[in-house]
Amino acid sequence: MILLFDFADAQTAGGKISGVVLDYAKKALDGATVVLLAAKDSAVISNQFAKPDGSFTFQNLKDNVYIVKATYIGYKDYTSGHVVIREQKAVNLPAFILSTAGKTLNEVAVTAQKSYVQEKIDRTVVNVGALISNTGANALEVLSKSPGVQVDADGNITFKGKSGVLVMIDDKPTYLSAANLATYLRSLPSSSLDQIELMDNPPAKYDAAGNAGVINIKTKKNTTRGFNAVVSANFAQGFYSRTNESINFNYRINKVNLFANLAYNDQKTFRRLEIDRSYFDEDRNPTSSLKDISYFRPKNNNTSIKAGMDYYSSPKTTWGVVFTGNISPNHDSSPVYSLLYDNKGQLDSTINTLNTSKNKFTSKGVNLNYTHKYDSTGKTLTFDLDYIRNVSGSNQLFVNNTFLPDGTLTNSQILSDNLPSTINIYSAKVDYSHPLKGKAKLEAGVKSSYVNTDNAANYFNVVDNVSTIDYNNTNRFLYKENINAGYINFNKTFGRFSLQTGLRLENTNGTGHQLGNVQKPDSSFANHYTNLFPTAYFSYNLDTAGHNVLVLSYGRRIGRPNYGSLNPFTFFVDKFTYFSGNPFLKPQFTDNYKLAYSFKSLFTIAVAYNYTTDVQNETIHKNGSVFISTTGNIGQQKTLNFSVNTNLQPVKWWSVSLYAEVYNNTYQGAFYSGHLHQSKNTFSANGNNQFTLSKTWSAELSGFYRTSGTYGQFVSISTGMVNAAIQKKILNQKASIKLNMRDVFHSFSPSGTITNIVGATATYHNFVDTQVATLAFTYSFGKSTNVPPKRNTGGADSEQDRAH
Template identity: 25%
Template sequence: MANAGKGKISGKVTDAVSKQPVDYATISLFKQGSTSPFNGMSTDPKGNFSLDNITAGDYKLTIDFLGYKRHTIEHVIVTDGGNLALGNILLEPVQNQLKGVDIVAKAPIIENRIDKMVYNAANDLTAQSGAAIDVLKKVPQVTVDIDGNVELQGNANIRFLINGKPSSIFGASLADALQAIPGSQIKSIEVITSPGAKYDAAGTGGIINIILKDSKVQGINGSVNLTAGTRQENGSLNLNARKGNFGVNAFFSGNAMLNSTVLSTNNRRSTNTAGDVTRLFQNGSSDSKRSGYQSGINFNWSITPKDELTASVGFDHFGNHNSGLTNQQQTITDGADNILSDILSLRNSDSKFSAYSTDLSLDYKKTFKKEGQELEVLVTTSNSKNTSNYFQQQDYLNNDAVTTGIRGNNPGNDRETNISVDYTHPVTKTFTIEGGAKAVLENLKNVTKTDTLLADGSYINNADQSYAFNYKRNIYAVYLSTSASLFKNFLDVKLGLRNEYTTTSTDYGGVVIPGYNTLAPSAVISHKISPTQSVKLSYSYRIERPDYGEINPFYNISDPNNISTGNPNLKPEKSNSFELGYNQSFNSGANFYIGSFYRRNNDDIQQFTTPYDVLTINGKEYTNVLLSQRANLGTQTSIGGNIFASVPVTSKLNLRSNIFLVSRNNNAPGINNITAFQYRVNLNASYQFPSNFMAEAFGNYNSSTRTLQGTRPKFFWYNIAVRKQFWDKKASIGLVASNPFSKYIDQYSTTSGPTFNQSSLRQLPFRSFGITLSYKFGKLEFSKDKGKEGREEGDQGMPNEPAGK
C-alpha cells in the first residue's frame, strides 16, 4: 500500500470562549526551519481535520482563522505508521475594532468536498454586482441560458433550497425568484449532483443550495452593498448582533431590472390536411421590467452548551411586467401557390405577475457528550400568494373582421409545510449511522377568471374558461444511511436508502392521480490518494414530480397562435445517475477537478409542441395554433463531463476556467429519436494591483443544442469589473460592465414537426454599465462570557464567517 510506513495527524479546532467548533480554519504543516507549508487543509463544519500520508519527522503546525490569534504547535513528532491525535485545539479570539481585523484565512472560490461542490461567491468580485442568476452562471456544472433557465449537468429538474430549506418562492417563477436575490447577499452556492439519503429524492438533476450571509461573531456589525446600473439595480443591508449565547441577524435586499425592449421575429410554415400552406410572419417588440426584494430576521439561542434553537421569518416578493406590439401577416396558399387568404393584423399584449411569500422556520439541535452524536428537529412553513394577469387584443388591418381580445386574472396560493427529524449516531470513530423521517404537506389553490372582448368594446365573462383548480400533495419519507472508513482509511464509503410515499389529489374533473412509492438508494465511495489528491464514485436514484405549473390545465392564450397549457396526467420522471470525479490541489494554491457522469431518465418530462389548423378550447375556435405542453416522452440518456482548473499564475494574477460537455440522447417512441451535443466554456481572470485595487474579467460561451423538435440558441456574454478598497478595507467602490461592445444578444431557435416548421429570432438587450458601493461597519467583540466558562470540550455547533468576508 502506498501509505505504508507513513503517519497521520488529526485534531479538532474549537473557539476557546464559546467552545463552538471553528469551520474553515486553515491548517498548515511546515518542515522545521521552513517558512512555507508543504501540506494543509481546512477544518470541516465540526472543526475536525486530518492530514494523512505524512513522512515520519519533526514538524510545526499552525492554525489560522479570521478574528483569532494564530495558534502554533512546535515539534509535532510523526512516527512511521503512527496516528498523532492532537485532540481539541483552542483558538483564542482577539478583541478588536472591525478595521483591525486581518483576513488571514480565506476560503477558495471553489471547494470540492466528498458530497458537494461549493462556490464561495463572497470571494468573487464580479459576482457581487448582479443577482443570484448571475452568480449561478459562474458555478461549475451549472448552465444558465439567456432567459434565466437553469440546468445542472444538462438537466433542468433541480431542487432549489435557501440555507438548506425549501421555499415556495421557487415554485411560482424560478427565473424571477433568482433575479430577486442580489449577489452581494450570497455567501456560497452548494452544488449537490449525487445527494445522499438525507436529502429529498426530488430533482433528477440534483440540488442547488443558496447560502445567504449571516454571522455568529460577538458584537454588532453589518454591511451595506449598493449597485446602480443602466440595466439592473440592487442593494442589500445585513445587520448582525450577538451577545453571549443569543444572536440576531436581520437583512433586506432588493433588485430591479430596468425597462428593456426585446425585439422578436417569428416565421412559421405549416401544411394542413387539404394540402394548403399557411405562413405566419410575426415581428414586434416587448417592453419588460422586473423587481423584487427579500427580507428576514433570524434568532439564534444557545440554550445550553448542547442545545441550540434557531428561529427565522422571511418576507419575499418579486414581480414582472411585459407589454408589447406585434405586427402579423398570415397567408394561405393552395398547392399551386395561389393566394387563398392574406390577413394583416396588429396584436397588443400585456402581462403582469406578482408573488409574495412568507417563510417561517424553527430548528432545534441537540448534541451529546459523544463526539458527532446529534439530534435535529426542523419545522418550516412557506406560504406564497401569486397573481398573474394578461390581456391581448388583435386588430385586423386589411379586412372588416371584428377586433378580438381576451383578458384573464389568475390568483393563487401555495402553502408548504416540512417537518423533519434527523439523528446521527457514531458507532465507532470510523462508522456512523444516520436516520430520520420527514413529512411534506403542500396545498395549492388557483382561480382562473377569463373575459372575452365584445364588438362594442366591453368584456363579458367566459364561463367555459373560468374555474378553480385545487391541488394537494403530501410526501412521507424515512431514510437510513451509514458512513464508514474502510481498510485503514483507504476508502470512505457512504451508503443510504430513502423511502418516499406520495399522495396527490385534485378537484379537476376526470383527473385521478394514484399514490405511489419511491425507493431511492444512494452511494458514495471516496479514496484519498494523497493529502492533495482524491477520487470519488457516486450513484443516486432521483425522481422529478410534476409541479403545479406543469399540471395546471389553464390555457395561456396571450398569443392566440402560440398557446400553452399544463398536463394533469403527467407521471413523475425517474433517474439513475452515476458520477466519477478526481480532484487535485497543489502547494502553489492551484486546483484541478475533472469529473464525468452518466444519467438515464425514464418517463422523461419534455416540452412538446403540436400544430392545429383549428383548436377548440371550451367552445371557442382558434386557428393556426401551436399548442405547447409537457409530456412523458420515453427516455433520455446523458453522458458528460466537467473540467475545472484554478491557477495562480503569479502572486497577483489568477486564472480560472470551467468546461462542461454533455451528449444527450432522447428516444420518444412515435415522435423522434435525437442525439445532441452541448458544451459550455468560461474563463475568469483576476489581477491584484497595488493599493488595494483589483480587476477581473469573466467570459462565458454556451453552444446551441438540438431538442426533440428543434434547436435551442447559442449565446456568449462577458463581464469586466474593477474595485478599489479604502478606509482599511471597510469600504469599496467598483465599476462593472456587461457586454459593453454589443447592444443585443441574438437568439436564433427553431421548432419543427411533420407538418410545420418555425424559426425565430429574439434580440435581448444585455449591454449594461454599473457602479457598486459597499461598506462594512460595527465592532467585533470577542470578550469572554462568564456564563460559558463551564462548557465542555467537544460541544457541537455550526458557526459561520462574518458577513462580507
C-alpha cells in the first residue's frame, strides 16, 4: 500500500518552486517553516521544513498564482511576491533573507498555561503539569485526582461509578492484571506524564475493551532541536520515607530525534486492614465471629525506562522505534492477627499468621512505528508493531500459629508457595486517515493481537523443615487469546452541526488449559465470538460564535475477563481469606448514552445512562468459615449519571477547576445468595484552586469528597481528602522547589460493608498511608536552536497522538 501511494505521487507531473532561507549573515536557517499559499485567497497549499542547507522545494504544482512565506522563531516573517506557474515550469526564487525580530527568544516570557481540565467532543483531557500537587506523585495518585476517577486502597480504578475501565499508555493497552497495573502506575513519576485522556465513550479507533471506557495516559516526548533535559528528585515522608528520581532528555539533530525517560523510586508504604465477620445459622442465630487485623508494609524499588528514536526520512515520512522496561522487586512482611469468638462473644482462640513474600515484576517491550503524510491536507498512513513480555514471580511463606485464650499453642502450620507467571503480547495495527471535501474526514484501520500466558502455582506443606507438594492447590494454567479488529470512522461539519460516527468489528478467540496433577485431571475451555461496536457523536452550536454547544453520543463497549481473573488458582491471604480465579467468566457488554451542554470553556453539564449485561465484579462467598474472593458475572448494572465540570477565574491571580457528579448504581441478577438487588445514589466531587502569588511564587489547594456508594456486593462509606502545595521558581525560572502535602487531615479511609453473604455479615476498614509530605526539586537545562513548533498535521505531531 505504501509503495503504491508513493508510486502514484511520483507519477503526478507539475510545476516546481524552489528557494533557500537564510539569516542576515547569509547562514542557512535549518528547520525554518516554509508555507505555500494560493495568491487568490491565501489558502494553504502545502508546508515543509527547510533542509539543513536552508533549501526548500514544492513540486507537482498545478498552473496557478502562488505566494511563499517563511517563518522562524526570533526572526521576522518573509513573504514573497506573486509566483506564477504556467505550463508546468520551474521557478527558482531569490534567497529569502530573514531579519531578526525586535526581541530575542530569551526575552520572551510565557505567562499562559493550559487549564487543568479541557473538554472535547469525545474526551476530557487532564493536563498533569497544571497542578502543583502532582509534583512528586506517581501516576496512580495523579489518576485519583482526575475528574470522575476513583482509586481504592488496593489500587483498583473505577470511572464515573463503573469498574472495568481500560487503562492505556500512549494509546497502547497495558495488558496487566489489576494488581500489576497498580504496581506499574505507582512506579511512573508524574514528571514523566503529559496528559490523561478520559473517554467514557471512546471513538471507533480505540479498542472496544473497557466497560467503563478508556483512560489513556500520555507520557512526555520532546522534539525541540538540540539537547534539552528535565531532572527531578523528591523526598517524601509518610508513615515511612520514600524517594523518587527521574530524568527526561531529548536530543534532536537534523533528521534524527533521540529521547529517553528514566525513573527510579524507593518506597515503603503502610496499610492496616480490619475485617469483622459475624456468622449465623439458618435461623439467624449467631454461631461465631471473627476479627482480622492485617498489616501490609510492602517495600518497592522500581526502575523504569522509556527510550527511542525518530528518524525523519523526509518532511512527509517518519520512522520510530521505542523501547520500554520496568523492574519492580517487592518485599512484604504482612502479619495477620485473627481473633475467633464463640456465639456468646467470648474469645475462643487467636491465630497469628506471618505472611512473608518476595515478589518481582519485570516488563519489557519494543515498538516500531511509521507515519507517512501524503499531502498537506492530512492524508496519513501509520502502522505500529509491538512486542511486550511481562514476567512476575512470587515466593511466599505462611506460618499459622493457633493459641488458646491463655496463650497455649495448640497448632502450627507452615505453607510455602512459588508463583511464576509469564505473559507475551504481540500486536500489529495499521491506520489510514483521508480528508474529504466539505470539512469531512474518513478514517479506517485494522489490528490483530495475540497473547499467551503461562501461570503456575506450586504449593508446599512444610513439616519439620521437610516440604511436600500440596496437590490440592498446585496447578498450572495456560491461556491463549487472539483478537482481530477492523474499524471505519467518519466525521463531517455542516455549518453549526458536526457528526462523527464509527463502527468497529472485533473477533475474539480464546483457549484455556488447566494442567492436572496426580490428584486432579486436566480441564480446558474455548471461547469464540464476534461483535460489532458502533459509536456516534452529534454536536450542534447553538450560536454562530460556537460558545454554546450541545453534544449527543452513543457507544457500545465490551469488558473481557483479565488474564488473572480467568486463572483458577487459589491464592492465600490468611487461614480465613482466599482469592480464586474463575475460568468460566463471560465478557460483559455496555451501552453508553450521553447528552452534554458546554458554554465556552467555562463549564459542561452532562447526563449519561449506561446499561451493562453479565457484569463482572469482585464477589465474596463463604465456604465454612473461609471467605473466598473471586470475579463473577452478577447480572446487570444500570448507571444514571449527572455531572458538572467548571473552569473559572474569579480574579486574575486565582483559577478554579471543579467537577461534581451524582450517580445511581443499580445491580440486579443471580448470585450466590439466590438474587442480588442493590441500588444507591452517590455524590462525588473533586476540585482544585490555583493561586498565582507573584512571578515566582504559586500555591494550590485541592481535594475530593465522595459519599456512600454501591459496587456489586460492596457498599462503601463516605471518604475524601484535602491536598495543599506551594511552589517557588528559581534559577531564572529554569528550576523549581515545591512542597506538597497530600491528605492534610488524613481523612482518606476506604471502608464499608460486604452484603449478600449466606450465613454471614462483614465490614471492612482501611487505614492507608496517604498523609504524605513531599519536597521536590525540578531543573530544566540544555541548549536548543530556535525552531518553530511542529505542524499540527505533521508526522512528528501525529506520532505523539498515536502509539509510540
